Amino acid sequence: MTKSKMELGYWGIRGLASPLRLALEYAGVDYTDRRFASAAEWHAHRDGELAAAGVVAFPSLPYLVVDDTTAVSQSRVILRFIADRHGFGGDGEAERTAAAMVQEEAADLNAAYLKVALAADTESARKEQVAGSITTHLGRLEAFLGDKEWIAGGAAPTYADILLFDVLEWMWHLDAELEAAYPKLRALRKRVGELPAIAAYVKRTDGDNPYLSRPFTPFKVG
Template identity: 25%
Template sequence: MAEGKPKYVLSYFNVKALAEPIRLLLSYGNIDFEDRRISKEDWPKFKASMPNGQMPVLQIGNKTTFQHLAICRYLGKQFGLAGSNDWEAFEIDMAVDTITDLRTKAVVVFYEPNESIKETKYVQLLSETIPNILKKLEEMAAVNKGHMALGKLTWADFLLAGLIDYMNLICRQDLTANCPNLKAAINSVTSLPASKAWNAKAPKTDM
């Protein structure tokens, strides 16, 4: 890393999930970062030192940052992927919050410890919740010509592209199978040279 620039260290588990949008954004911004992957076995040793006892955590020089959406929003502003005014930022946040709705509703079901209850919950998730949110997301991507907001590349596209493998797994389906505009939004990120370079060197994980 060039002298005078802060060191970036991203701490998370050895999965994509909540950290992958951050990794893609850092790669897009040409930031040389340390991708620190903590095993589940080692996590108890690190948990107390993490803000809120959670990850991802991004160290920027001597500053410790946390909350994946706040980090993504900040990086989006740094790399020209945020709105140019309050209204544009609001449009991006609406897309981000809708993506987050899908993820959080599915996560609750995926991590339900009672298998019988889990399968009952999946019935509603798969028949109602996911189709309803997917419909809205696909409409948003269609209006924005293959992007999630503003009709151009924003950090909302990076959030979707980074989370999609994780969300496919917890939702038990390919969420973009019948959503060509969502697929285009993801491709707008994954087709970037920086994203391709990152994916070529990143550890391979299912989620």
């Protein structure tokens, strides 16, 4: 595996960076997890240090800078970049395609659930949204996983498994009853959570790059 110095930049919340942090931990790389506390702090860094480096074509959060020479933007692209660079992007065309499809389906699930978690203003609206798009996406993923150990169909996990672990972690934190309805996804979540690097990371509450267990920002529910 390629040894590089990496800096991941994002807000001091889980959000879009949580699966990226999990992937970096799984890859076992040396990285700096730069967490911005305010828009002013981010803008100062973006217009100062990052602009001076001249390697970030699309300065947005999250970003990943590698060895001060290469930069990657857009969360889904960053996740695939980390996985491909460190050997868990999928073995062969079929696995890579499956992982990419699951990544997009998980993104749709994540977006649908955000409407439930942050926008549903009544319990009836919440239940309606969960019973609609949420269960549709979860059912598709449950069926696609089937009897496979890892969702892309290979002998080892891919970034798609790590992404699903993250999405399910925060979703089931708020809607635990959903977990019981999807035993195959529940088992996958358990397998990913038991991977040594992932298990060690989620237990880390202090020191460098601590795990953020709260699913939302400090000013939202969770």
